[in-house]
Each structure stands twice: as structure tokens, then as C-alpha cells.
Amino acid sequence: MKIKIPPPLVALIFAGTCYLLAKYLPVGEFEFFGREALMYVMFGIGVVIVLIALFQFFKKKTTTNPLNPEKASSLVVSGIFKYTRNPIYLALLLFLIAFALKLGNAFNTVILAGFVYYMNHFQIRHEEEALTKLFGKEYKLYLKATRRWF
Known part of the structure; x- marks a missing residue:
């Protein structure tokens, strides 16, 4: 199955769903000390992770396009990719x-x-299948050594 929805668009769709739920669900509101600070920390860590990952892709001169993982020219397994397969x-x-x-x-x-x-189920599985075909045993060893998310 070829994935047709870019992951950033998927995230936007889920963000829109979060917004609609928060706006129209009459229960579930919460507040705690440090909520806003935690929000900025989560966002900041996300920015740092994305920049590091993109730098490593560009350094290895391989594709960053998740819709065509079969076009990867090299396997990135160091740096942040040593800790998460999907930074x-x-x-x-x-x-x-x-x-x-x-x-x-x-x-x-x-x-x-x-x-x-x-x-x-709909993005990472497809990527893992394509990268296994492309990089074989080297990628299978990477799958065993590194967790999917963190």
C-alpha cells in the first residue's frame, strides 16, 4: 500500500480534531501549575529533534520524503537515530x-x-517494509537495536 497523506498533514488533521474536541466537548477541561511552561518545553524539544534529524538526513544525502521510503540512498542509524527510528x-x-x-x-x-x-499502522509499517527490502539484514539489525518511538 502506498501512503498518500504526508505525515505533517496527518498531524494537522489530528490537531484539528483536538481543537474541535476541546471546543465542543463540555467536559474534560484541566489546568495545572506549569502547563504553559510544559507546552513550550514539548514544542521546543520537538523543534530540536526535527532539526537534528533533518541535518542527519542531509548529511547522509538521503531522502526526507516519507511517501517514498524506497528512494532512500543510505540508512541513517547514528546520532538521534540511535535512540529513535522515527525522530x-x-x-x-x-x-x-x-x-x-x-x-x-x-x-x-x-x-x-x-x-x-x-x-x-499506516505510515511506519510501510516505511519499515520498504527499508527492509532496500537494506536487508542491516535494517533488520537496526530494528532490533532501536525502538520505534523512543
Whole structure:
């Protein structure tokens, strides 16, 4: 199955769902000391992760296009990729967490879980299959050594 929705657009769709839920669900609002600070921390960590990951892709001169993982020219397994196989998706999740914190509705955690489910089943699985075909045993060893998210 070829993925047709770019992951940043998927994240925007889930963010829109979070917004609608927070706006129209009459329950679930929350507030706690440090919520706004935590929101900025989550967003900031996401920005740092995305920049590091993109730098490593460009350094290895390989594709950053998640819609065509079969076009990867090299396997990136060092740096941030030593700790997470999907740092850009992790960053998107951190952005969604930051947005959910801004909205302040506890039920948005369900939407965040839906994002992780969607990415695991409809994006990451496709990428892993393509990269296994492309890089074989080297990629299989990487799969065993490094966690999918963190």
C-alpha cells in the first residue's frame, strides 16, 4: 500500500480534531501549575529533534520524503537515530502534545493515542517494509537495536 497523506498533514488533521474536541466537548477541561511552561518545553524539544534529524538526513544525502521510503540512498542509524527510528514522527507527536496542553482538554489524549496508532499502522509499517527490502539484514539489525518511538 502506498501512503498518500504526508505525515505533517496527518498531524494537522489530528490537531484539528483536538481543537474541535476541546471546543465542543463540555467536559474534560484541566489546568495545572506549569502547563504553559510544559507546552513550550514539548514544542521546543520537538523543534530540536526535527532539526537534528533533518541535518542527519542531509548529511547522509538521503531522502526526507516519507511517501517514498524506497528512494532512500543510505540508512541513517547514528546520532538521534540511535535512540529513535522515527525522530520526525516523535517531534510531530511532541507538537501535538504541546497543542493539546494549550487547549487544556484531557480527552485530547485519546486523539494523541490515535495519532500514534495511525502512524504505526499506516505510515511506519510501510516505511519499515520498504527499508527492509532496500537494506536487508542491516535494517533488520537496526530494528532490533532501536525502538520505534523512543
